[in-house]
Amino acid sequence: MKRSxxxxxxxxxxLMIGLTIAHLGVTLFLLTDLGSDPFNVLIQGxxxxxxxWTGWAFLTHxxxxxxxxxxxxxxxxxxxxxxxxxxTVLCMVCGGPIIDFFxxxxxxxxxxxxxxxxxxxxxxxxxxxxxxGMTIVIKSDAGTGPNDLVAIVISDKLRRKFSVVRIxxxxxxxxxxxxxxxxxxxxxIICAALVGPVAGVFLPRNEKIINRIIRKALxx
Numbered sequence: 001m002k003r004s005x006x007x008x009x010x011x012x013x014x015l016m017i018g019l020t021i022a023h024l025g026v027t028l029f030l031l032t033d034l035g036s037d038p039f040n041v042l043i044q045g046x047x048x049x050x051x052x053w054t055g056w057a058f059l060t061h062x063x064x065x066x067x068x069x070x071x072x073x074x075x076x077x078x079x080x081x082x083x084x085x086x087x088t089v090l091c092m093v094c095g096g097p098i099i100d101f102f103x104x105x106x107x108x109x110x111x112x113x114x115x116x117x118x119x120x121x122x123x124x125x126x127x128x129x130x131x132x133g134m135t136i137v138i139k140s141d142a143g144t145g146p147n148d149l150v151a152i153v154i155s156d157k158l159r160r161k162f163s164v165v166r167i168x169x170x171x172x173x174x175x176x177x178x179x180x181x182x183x184x185x186x187x188x189i190i191c192a193a194l195v196g197p198v199a200g201v202f203l204p205r206n207e208k209i210i211n212r213i214i215r216k217a218l219x220x
Contacts, residue, residue, distance in 0.1 A: 011142035012087060021133030022137060031110040035188035045176065046180055047060070050064065127191050
């Protein structure tokens with residue numbers, strides 16, 4: 001059934017709330033300085049490899065990140081465009097500024113933590129918050145981040161649990177990124193092992209909550 005403009009606006013609003021929550025988790029994760037998330041290990045490796053091969057001065061980590069995201073979107077547009085929605089573009093455009101905002105806000109508090117056990121605790125909290133926000137984005141059904149699209153498409157096509165596929169996809173990102181020269185740490189391993197299963201717990205719960213919210217907002 002075709003969605004009305006009002007329903008799309010509600011779903012996009014829910015997506016943006018989830019995106020903000022997810023990037024709060026990412027910011028906490030990054031402030032622990034215990035390693036990059038799996039997707040960014042891949043981006044880091046690609047950036048270093050391309051920089052050494054080409055010497056192009058205009059290459060930056062952020063530009064390589066955008067290029068890979070656009071490539072994923074382009075492949076899906078050519079194969080199964082049903083996965084590409086307006087929220088996918090919003091995730092790509094808004095994610096960076098949200099992280100910048102939370103980094104400025106939270107660095108004075110969490111950037112001063114030096115004890116490893118506390119850093120791991122903050123990292124774990126960040127992973128849980130990331131997983132929770134990510135499931136809101138996914139279940140808004142208005143689109144999702146380009147990196148999450150890979151796990152979603154594979155899990156749908158192979159009819160496998162998203163949580164399991166997410167771990168496998170993250171492991172592949174880390175392995176390829178490491179071969180290309182990317183670096184990772186304890187936080188990368190914890191993130192790869194924790195986010196998928198936690199998201200698997202939140203997905204069905206958030207789907208029910210979001211559907212209820214949309215029905216009430218539409219007066220159904």
